[in-house]
Amino acid sequence: MNVTAETLALRDEAQTPLSDxxxxxxxxxxxxxxxxxxSVVNEAALALEFGVSRGPVREAVRRLQGIQLVTREPYMKARVVALTAESALELFQMRMALEGVACNLAAQRMSDADIEQLIADLEQERQRQVRAEQGGAAGPKVFDFHERIVRASGNRRIIHALCADLYHLLRLYRRHSGTVLERKEDAFAEHWQIARAIKSRDVDLAESLMRSHIERAARHLFTHLAEDGVRPPSS
Known part of the structure; x- marks a missing residue:
């Protein structure tokens, strides 16, 4: 195999923290x-924006392809994955099943201290959202409620399925489903209901509430996809 100087340079760049x-x-x-x-991923523009060479950007795009956030057809430019109703349906069906079970397990396995921390973080995140809605300096997101519940389940297979590479694609769809203020408020209230069910150790209620929460988010997402001209598939 003939390894060119450019290939070696790209390989060296990919192995540095700059690529990460x-x-x-x-x-x-x-x-x-x-x-x-x-949208098109313009590697030259991104390299200019970040003040780096094209190599680290190419490596980033390749990694994003690997976790399904970027697509590239032969002879075509790379693009951020398009949100489709069919893909959303499959992902949210999977979430309902796996996160429902994860919530059931979390209600059994979380310590009292972990539950109190969950509730405290939930309130802190709510305060951050209020500051953002009022035009203040909100600061970074406190935590990911869904990721916390999944990891608290202690089930390694569920954690790997939802918190590894697929997490980023799930987050993209979840962001799209929660962009409207009314849905954000509803989602927060539903998070509180789930947290209270976990605190009371009502495993069946916790699982049911999580499934219902994700189903409502899915319906909201499908409405927005339909408004964008994407027809939701029949379930």
Missing amino acids: TVFQQVLEAIHQGRLAPG
């Missing part, structure tokens, strides 16, 4: 909506 930094920057741009679903 650029990956995180592009990933955050996607999560924040600055790189919108379906």
Whole structure:
């Protein structure tokens, strides 16, 4: 195999922390909506924005392809994955099943101290959202409620399924389903209901509430996809 100088340079760059930094920057741009679903990933523009060479950006794009956030057809430019109703339906069906079970297990396995921390973080996140709605300095997100519940389940297979590479794609769809203020308020109230069920150790109620919460989020997402001209598939 003939290894060119350019290939060696790219390989060296990919092995440096710079590559990881650029990956995180592009990933955050996607999560924040600055790189919108379906938009072209302009490697030259990103390299200029981040003040780096094209190598780390190419590596970041390759990694984003690996976790299904970027697609690239032969002879076509890379694009942020487009949100489709069919993919959303499959992901939310999987979430209802796995997160429902995870919530059941979390209600059994979380310590009292962990539950109190969950409730405290939930309130802190709510205060952050209120500051943001009032135009104040909200600061970074406190925590991810769903990720906390999944990890608290202690089930390694569920954790791997929902918190590894697929987590970023799930987060992209979840962000799209929660962009409207009314849904954010409803989602927060539903999080509180789930947290209270966990605190009371009512495993069946906790599981049921989590499933219902995700189902409502799915319906909300499908409504927005329909408004964007994407027809939700029949379930």
